[in-house]
Amino acid sequence: MRVHHLNCGSMHPPATVEVVCHVLLCETPDGLVLVDSGLGRQDFADPRRMGVARFLMRPDRDDAKTAIGQVEARGFTAADVQHIVLTHMDFDHIGGIADFPEATVHTTADEYDRAVLNPDFASRQRYSQRQWAHEPRIRTHAGPGELWKHDLHGVEVLPGITYLPMPGHTKGHAAVAVETSDRGLLIHAGDAVFDASLYTPSSPSGASLAKIRILRGFERLMAVDRKRLDDNHATLRRLNGEAGVTVFNAHDKRILDDLIGR
Numbered sequence: 001m002r003v004h005h006l007n008c009g010s011m012h013p014p015a016t017v018e019v020v021c022h023v024l025l026c027e028t029p030d031g032l033v034l035v036d037s038g039l040g041r042q043d044f045a046d047p048r049r050m051g052v053a054r055f056l057m058r059p060d061r062d063d064a065k066t067a068i069g070q071v072e073a074r075g076f077t078a079a080d081v082q083h084i085v086l087t088h089m090d091f092d093h094i095g096g097i098a099d100f101p102e103a104t105v106h107t108t109a110d111e112y113d114r115a116v117l118n119p120d121f122a123s124r125q126r127y128s129q130r131q132w133a134h135e136p137r138i139r140t141h142a143g144p145g146e147l148w149k150h151d152l153h154g155v156e157v158l159p160g161i162t163y164l165p166m167p168g169h170t171k172g173h174a175a176v177a178v179e180t181s182d183r184g185l186l187i188h189a190g191d192a193v194f195d196a197s198l199y200t201p202s203s204p205s206g207a208s209l210a211k212i213r214i215l216r217g218f219e220r221l222m223a224v225d226r227k228r229l230d231d232n233h234a235t236l237r238r239l240n241g242e243a244g245v246t247v248f249n250a251h252d253k254r255i256l257d258d259l260i261g262r
Protein backbone atom coordinates (compact mmCIF):
# COMPACT_ATOMS: atom_id res chain seq x y z
CA MET A 1 0.00 0.00 0.00
CA ARG A 2 1.02 3.64 -0.55
CA VAL A 3 1.20 5.96 2.42
CA HIS A 4 1.32 9.71 3.06
CA HIS A 5 2.62 11.39 6.21
CA LEU A 6 0.33 14.23 7.37
CA ASN A 7 0.46 16.81 10.13
CA CYS A 8 -3.11 16.94 11.45
CA GLY A 9 -2.57 19.51 14.17
CA SER A 10 0.18 21.81 15.46
CA MET A 11 0.32 22.47 19.20
CA HIS A 12 2.34 24.86 21.33
CA PRO A 13 2.83 23.65 24.89
CA PRO A 14 4.59 26.27 27.04
CA ALA A 15 8.39 26.55 27.18
CA THR A 16 9.15 23.99 24.50
CA VAL A 17 9.09 23.31 20.78
CA GLU A 18 6.03 23.10 18.55
CA VAL A 19 4.61 19.58 18.51
CA VAL A 20 2.66 18.00 15.66
CA CYS A 21 -0.01 15.32 15.25
CA HIS A 22 1.57 12.81 12.88
CA VAL A 23 -1.10 10.91 10.97
CA LEU A 24 -0.61 8.27 8.31
CA LEU A 25 -2.96 8.17 5.31
CA CYS A 26 -2.81 4.73 3.68
CA GLU A 27 -4.16 3.94 0.22
CA THR A 28 -5.17 0.28 0.43
CA PRO A 29 -6.96 -1.87 -2.18
CA ASP A 30 -10.05 -1.63 0.04
CA GLY A 31 -10.08 2.15 0.47
CA LEU A 32 -8.33 4.72 2.60
CA VAL A 33 -7.13 4.01 6.12
CA LEU A 34 -5.94 6.61 8.64
CA VAL A 35 -3.56 5.75 11.46
CA ASP A 36 -4.53 8.24 14.19
CA SER A 37 -6.69 11.20 13.23
CA GLY A 38 -5.23 14.30 14.90
CA LEU A 39 -7.55 17.22 15.57
CA GLY A 40 -10.76 17.63 13.57
CA ARG A 41 -12.98 20.37 12.22
CA GLN A 42 -15.45 19.87 15.03
CA ASP A 43 -12.71 20.42 17.62
CA PHE A 44 -12.04 23.84 16.14
CA ALA A 45 -15.75 24.65 15.88
CA ASP A 46 -16.25 23.71 19.55
CA PRO A 47 -12.93 23.72 21.46
CA ARG A 48 -14.62 22.27 24.56
CA ARG A 49 -14.47 18.94 22.72
CA MET A 50 -10.71 18.89 23.37
CA GLY A 51 -11.15 18.96 27.14
CA VAL A 52 -8.94 20.79 29.63
CA ALA A 53 -5.77 19.49 27.96
CA ARG A 54 -6.24 22.12 25.26
CA PHE A 55 -5.14 24.79 27.73
CA LEU A 56 -1.83 23.01 28.18
CA MET A 57 -1.28 21.93 24.57
CA ARG A 58 -2.54 25.15 22.93
CA PRO A 59 -3.41 23.80 19.47
CA ASP A 60 -3.54 26.08 16.41
CA ARG A 61 -7.00 26.35 14.93
CA ASP A 62 -6.33 25.34 11.36
CA ASP A 63 -8.99 23.55 9.32
CA ALA A 64 -6.57 22.97 6.44
CA LYS A 65 -4.45 20.74 8.67
CA THR A 66 -7.30 18.43 9.66
CA ALA A 67 -7.29 14.93 8.21
CA ILE A 68 -10.57 15.65 6.39
CA GLY A 69 -9.08 18.86 4.93
CA GLN A 70 -6.06 16.97 3.65
CA VAL A 71 -8.09 14.00 2.38
CA GLU A 72 -10.32 16.38 0.40
CA ALA A 73 -7.33 18.34 -0.88
CA ARG A 74 -6.12 15.06 -2.43
CA GLY A 75 -9.40 14.65 -4.30
CA PHE A 76 -11.00 12.09 -1.98
CA THR A 77 -14.13 12.37 0.13
CA ALA A 78 -14.82 11.50 3.76
CA ALA A 79 -16.65 8.36 2.63
CA ASP A 80 -13.46 7.08 0.98
CA VAL A 81 -11.94 6.61 4.46
CA GLN A 82 -13.05 3.15 5.51
CA HIS A 83 -11.02 2.66 8.68
CA ILE A 84 -9.25 4.72 11.34
CA VAL A 85 -6.71 2.88 13.50
CA LEU A 86 -5.99 4.74 16.76
CA THR A 87 -2.81 4.39 18.79
CA HIS A 88 -4.90 5.50 21.80
CA MET A 89 -7.84 7.75 22.62
CA ASP A 90 -6.28 11.02 23.89
CA PHE A 91 -7.90 14.14 22.42
CA ASP A 92 -5.12 14.93 19.97
CA HIS A 93 -5.32 11.48 18.37
CA ILE A 94 -9.07 10.92 18.19
CA GLY A 95 -10.46 14.40 17.40
CA GLY A 96 -10.56 13.82 13.65
CA ILE A 97 -12.79 10.73 13.76
CA ALA A 98 -16.00 12.80 13.85
CA ASP A 99 -15.18 14.09 10.34
CA PHE A 100 -15.43 10.50 9.02
CA PRO A 101 -18.75 9.27 10.43
CA GLU A 102 -18.88 6.24 8.14
CA ALA A 103 -15.43 4.90 9.03
CA THR A 104 -14.88 1.99 11.39
CA VAL A 105 -12.71 3.18 14.29
CA HIS A 106 -10.24 0.67 15.72
CA THR A 107 -8.76 0.74 19.21
CA THR A 108 -7.40 -1.78 21.66
CA ALA A 109 -9.79 -3.44 24.08
CA ASP A 110 -7.76 -2.10 27.04
CA GLU A 111 -7.95 1.47 25.78
CA TYR A 112 -11.68 1.27 25.11
CA ASP A 113 -12.23 -0.20 28.55
CA ARG A 114 -10.35 2.60 30.32
CA ALA A 115 -11.68 5.47 28.18
CA VAL A 116 -15.27 4.41 27.55
CA LEU A 117 -16.52 1.37 29.47
CA ASN A 118 -14.91 1.66 32.89
CA PRO A 119 -13.20 5.04 33.25
CA ASP A 120 -11.68 5.82 36.63
CA PHE A 121 -11.52 9.38 37.96
CA ALA A 122 -8.28 10.21 36.16
CA SER A 123 -9.60 8.80 32.87
CA ARG A 124 -12.71 10.93 33.07
CA GLN A 125 -10.46 13.99 33.22
CA ARG A 126 -8.06 12.75 30.59
CA TYR A 127 -10.32 11.51 27.81
CA SER A 128 -12.92 13.69 26.15
CA GLN A 129 -16.22 11.85 25.79
CA ARG A 130 -17.53 14.55 23.48
CA GLN A 131 -15.18 13.32 20.78
CA TRP A 132 -17.04 10.02 20.40
CA ALA A 133 -20.54 11.35 21.17
CA HIS A 134 -21.47 10.86 17.48
CA GLU A 135 -21.44 7.10 18.20
CA PRO A 136 -18.89 5.89 15.67
CA ARG A 137 -18.70 2.23 14.73
CA ILE A 138 -15.89 0.98 17.00
CA ARG A 139 -14.01 -2.30 16.68
CA THR A 140 -11.82 -3.29 19.61
CA HIS A 141 -8.80 -5.60 19.50
CA ALA A 142 -7.69 -7.57 22.52
CA GLY A 143 -3.95 -8.12 22.95
CA PRO A 144 -1.20 -9.19 23.22
CA GLY A 145 -1.87 -11.22 20.07
CA GLU A 146 0.33 -13.73 18.29
CA LEU A 147 4.06 -13.81 17.83
CA TRP A 148 4.48 -11.42 14.87
CA LYS A 149 7.87 -10.27 13.54
CA HIS A 150 11.06 -8.95 15.10
CA ASP A 151 10.32 -11.06 18.24
CA LEU A 152 7.24 -8.97 19.02
CA HIS A 153 3.62 -9.87 19.56
CA GLY A 154 1.02 -8.23 17.37
CA VAL A 155 -2.71 -8.18 16.69
CA GLU A 156 -3.72 -7.92 13.04
CA VAL A 157 -6.17 -5.04 12.61
CA LEU A 158 -6.44 -5.06 8.80
CA PRO A 159 -4.33 -6.73 6.11
CA GLY A 160 -0.82 -5.28 6.48
CA ILE A 161 -1.75 -3.23 9.55
CA THR A 162 -0.93 -4.63 13.00
CA TYR A 163 -1.25 -3.41 16.59
CA LEU A 164 1.91 -3.79 18.67
CA PRO A 165 0.66 -3.27 22.24
CA MET A 166 2.84 -0.69 24.06
CA PRO A 167 1.04 0.37 27.24
CA GLY A 168 2.58 3.02 29.47
CA HIS A 169 1.42 6.37 28.11
CA THR A 170 -2.14 5.05 28.52
CA LYS A 171 -3.45 1.69 29.64
CA GLY A 172 -4.24 0.47 26.13
CA HIS A 173 -1.70 2.37 24.05
CA ALA A 174 -0.38 0.49 21.00
CA ALA A 175 2.06 1.22 18.20
CA VAL A 176 0.75 0.50 14.70
CA ALA A 177 2.87 -1.35 12.13
CA VAL A 178 2.10 -0.70 8.45
CA GLU A 179 3.61 -2.76 5.64
CA THR A 180 4.06 -0.54 2.58
CA SER A 181 4.85 -1.35 -1.03
CA ASP A 182 7.62 1.21 -1.39
CA ARG A 183 8.85 2.33 2.06
CA GLY A 184 9.32 -0.91 3.93
CA LEU A 185 7.77 -1.43 7.33
CA LEU A 186 6.56 1.75 9.06
CA ILE A 187 5.99 1.81 12.81
CA HIS A 188 3.71 4.59 14.07
CA ALA A 189 4.76 4.64 17.71
CA GLY A 190 2.06 7.12 18.75
CA ASP A 191 2.93 8.50 22.18
CA ALA A 192 5.16 5.57 23.19
CA VAL A 193 7.95 8.14 22.91
CA PHE A 194 7.78 11.95 22.73
CA ASP A 195 11.38 13.01 22.07
CA ALA A 196 12.56 10.97 19.09
CA SER A 197 16.18 11.24 20.24
CA LEU A 198 15.29 8.59 22.84
CA TYR A 199 15.08 5.92 20.11
CA THR A 200 17.31 7.29 17.36
CA PRO A 201 20.34 9.59 17.21
CA SER A 202 19.28 10.92 13.79
CA SER A 203 16.26 11.54 11.61
CA PRO A 204 15.52 9.18 8.66
CA SER A 205 17.54 11.43 6.33
CA GLY A 206 20.49 11.50 8.73
CA ALA A 207 20.17 14.86 10.53
CA SER A 208 21.33 14.49 14.12
CA LEU A 209 18.68 14.94 16.80
CA ALA A 210 19.30 16.92 19.97
CA LYS A 211 17.73 15.88 23.27
CA ILE A 212 14.52 17.75 24.10
CA ARG A 213 14.50 17.51 27.88
CA ILE A 214 11.17 19.16 28.45
CA LEU A 215 9.41 16.70 26.13
CA ARG A 216 11.01 13.84 28.06
CA GLY A 217 9.68 15.28 31.31
CA PHE A 218 6.29 15.84 29.77
CA GLU A 219 6.16 12.22 28.59
CA ARG A 220 6.77 10.98 32.12
CA LEU A 221 4.17 13.35 33.51
CA MET A 222 1.48 12.08 31.14
CA ALA A 223 2.22 8.35 31.55
CA VAL A 224 -0.09 6.05 33.52
CA ASP A 225 2.70 3.47 33.94
CA ARG A 226 6.17 5.08 33.93
CA LYS A 227 7.91 1.75 34.45
CA ARG A 228 6.91 0.70 30.93
CA LEU A 229 8.34 3.74 29.15
CA ASP A 230 11.97 2.68 29.10
CA ASP A 231 11.07 -0.77 27.76
CA ASN A 232 9.00 0.80 25.00
CA HIS A 233 11.87 3.11 24.06
CA ALA A 234 14.24 0.13 23.93
CA THR A 235 11.84 -1.79 21.68
CA LEU A 236 11.48 1.18 19.33
CA ARG A 237 15.25 1.69 19.27
CA ARG A 238 15.77 -1.96 18.35
CA LEU A 239 13.04 -1.90 15.67
CA ASN A 240 14.37 1.30 14.12
CA GLY A 241 17.77 -0.35 13.78
CA GLU A 242 16.39 -3.25 11.72
CA ALA A 243 16.80 -3.12 7.95
CA GLY A 244 13.73 -1.80 6.13
CA VAL A 245 12.02 -0.48 9.28
CA THR A 246 11.23 3.19 9.97
CA VAL A 247 9.91 4.24 13.37
CA PHE A 248 8.20 7.58 13.91
CA ASN A 249 6.10 9.00 16.72
CA ALA A 250 3.07 11.26 16.91
CA HIS A 251 4.54 14.49 18.16
CA ASP A 252 8.18 15.00 17.13
CA LYS A 253 8.05 17.59 14.35
CA ARG A 254 11.61 16.87 13.24
CA ILE A 255 10.73 13.32 12.18
CA LEU A 256 7.48 14.33 10.48
CA ASP A 257 9.13 17.14 8.49
CA ASP A 258 11.83 14.74 7.41
CA LEU A 259 9.38 12.05 6.27
CA ILE A 260 7.09 14.53 4.47
CA GLY A 261 10.10 15.90 2.63
CA ARG A 262 11.18 12.52 1.25
Ligand SMILES: [Zn+2]
Binds near residue numbers: 093251
Ligand atom coordinates in the same frame (compact mmCIF):
# COMPACT_ATOMS: atom_id res chain seq x y z
ZN1 LIG B 1 -0.58 12.72 21.98
